[in-house]
Amino acid sequence: MNKLAVVVTTPPYSNLTITAIDYVETALSLGVDVIGVFFYQDGAIQANSNVTIASDEYQAIQQWTRLHQQYQLPLHLCITAAEKRGVQCDSTTNTEQSNANEVFTISGLGELVELSTNATRLVQF
Amino acid sequence: MSAFTQQETSAVAESTETINTTKALALINSQAPFACSDGKDSLDIALIFASFEQGVSLFFQGDGVYQLIDKQNGSLISVKDYLKTFAAFEFYDIEDIYICQQSLAERKLASSFHIDNVQILTVKDFAVQLVQHKHILRF
Amino acid sequence: MTTLHIVRKSAFSSNDLAQCLALATKADTIVLLDDACYNVNHPLIAKTLNEQPELAINIMQTHAQARAVNIMNPIKAIVMEDLIKLTFTHKQVITWQ
Numbered sequence: 001m002n003k004l005a006v007v008v009t010t011p012p013y014s015n016l017t018i019t020a021i022d023y024v025e026t027a028l029s030l031g032v033d034v035i036g037v038f039f040y041q042d043g044a045i046q047a048n049s050n051v052t053i054a055s056d057e058y059q060a061i062q063q064w065t066r067l068h069q070q071y072q073l074p075l076h077l078c079i080t081a082a083e084k085r086g087v088q089c090d091s092t093t094n095t096e097q098s099n100a101n102e103v104f105t106i107s108g109l110g111e112l113v114e115l116s117t118n119a120t121r122l123v124q125f
Numbered sequence: 126m127s128a129f130t131q132q133e134t135s136a137v138a139e140s141t142e143t144i145n146t147t148k149a150l151a152l153i154n155s156q157a158p159f160a161c162s163d164g165k166d167s168l169d170i171a172l173i174f175a176s177f178e179q180g181v182s183l184f185f186q187g188d189g190v191y192q193l194i195d196k197q198n199g200s201l202i203s204v205k206d207y208l209k210t211f212a213a214f215e216f217y218d219i220e221d222i223y224i225c226q227q228s229l230a231e232r233k234l235a236s237s238f239h240i241d242n243v244q245i246l247t248v249k250d251f252a253v254q255l256v257q258h259k260h261i262l263r264f
Numbered sequence: 265m266t267t268l269h270i271v272r273k274s275a276f277s278s279n280d281l282a283q284c285l286a287l288a289t290k291a292d293t294i295v296l297l298d299d300a301c302y303n304v305n306h307p308l309i310a311k312t313l314n315e316q317p318e319l320a321i322n323i324m325q326t327h328a329q330a331r332a333v334n335i336m337n338p339i340k341a342i343v344m345e346d347l348i349k350l351t352f353t354h355k356q357v358i359t360w361q
Contacts, residue, residue, distance in 0.1 A: 026344040109173040122260040
């Protein structure tokens with residue numbers, strides 16, 4: 001069984017992210033087991049629920065949410081990359097402070113190790 | 126005189142051959158060390174893979190070769206000098222560190238690095254080593 | 265098995281294509297994606313087509329068309345499904361971005 005893991009390093013307002021979403025969605029529609037998407041570097045900005053993209057532009061975060069809901073696609077957010085980019089992940093005590101979009105699982109680089117161990121291919125965008 | 130019987134020895138030899146020698150990850154470093162965080166982001170991945178005992182090799186190509194040059198001092202420009210962490214590679218069992226000869230020559234750099242154990246490879250051998258890995262990431 | 269090289273930047277402003285081609289070996293596949301579509305007119309691609317004809321060069325059709333880039337033989341237009349298939353018919357994937 002082909003297992004695919006994808007690393008996303010581009011922000012939600014970049015056209016480059018659309019390519020990544022297109023790739024992931026096409027893989028899913030072809031029946032590829034996409035075991036997870038790991039958001040690293042500027043990719044972590046995708047998890048910032050305060051990001052507002054002009055309504056006449058491509059809504060990357062909505063697309064990730066849709067894929068997550070439709071395919072149970074795990075979206076892993078690298079906590080270190082997220083925090084330095086203003087995505088507050090502390091949701092334990094003060095949930096008002098957290099602006100991390102809840103469709104993303106708060107993870108660390110260890111998750112990337114896990115994904116790469118289980119994936120037959122790891123593709124970077 | 127070997128402590129093993131001939132049968133035991135050939136059984137070991139056989140099993141070694143069938144072990145998958147593909148390493149888990151190759152990291153290609155293509156950026157110079159300070160102006161962007163790619164080098165540090167790549168290093169963080171290298172160390173986590175190594176700490177999970179996943180074989181990782183480091184490749185330096187293009188401007189990435191600047192990360193290995195010695196006598197650098199990031200503190201002069203208030204940069205947290207993550208290059209110093211390279212000294213820990215041996216401790217993490219990161220042993221395969223490759224640098225592209227062509228990239229060094231293009232930048233007129235001497236083969237003077239701040240860590241030991243760096244292997245200078247021609248582009249051909251660089252490519253040969255790269256494909257010995259299950260996955261390849263580039264920063 | 266061979267390597268799939270995904271190139272995403274214009275070679276007129278980035279070194280990525282040059283670094284990629286330095287390492288690409290025959291029977292590898294190169295896919296031009298995003299701004300790398302502009303590379304069809306770059307001397308490195310012409311040189312590669314001449315000197316390494318076994319190296320397949322593909323281009324993402326919509327990405328090229330969006331940029332008014334003409335796709336000419338032997339560069340092959342592909343769609344995203346092809347890229348997924350290429351991902352699994354090659355042993356490794358390297359993204360040059």
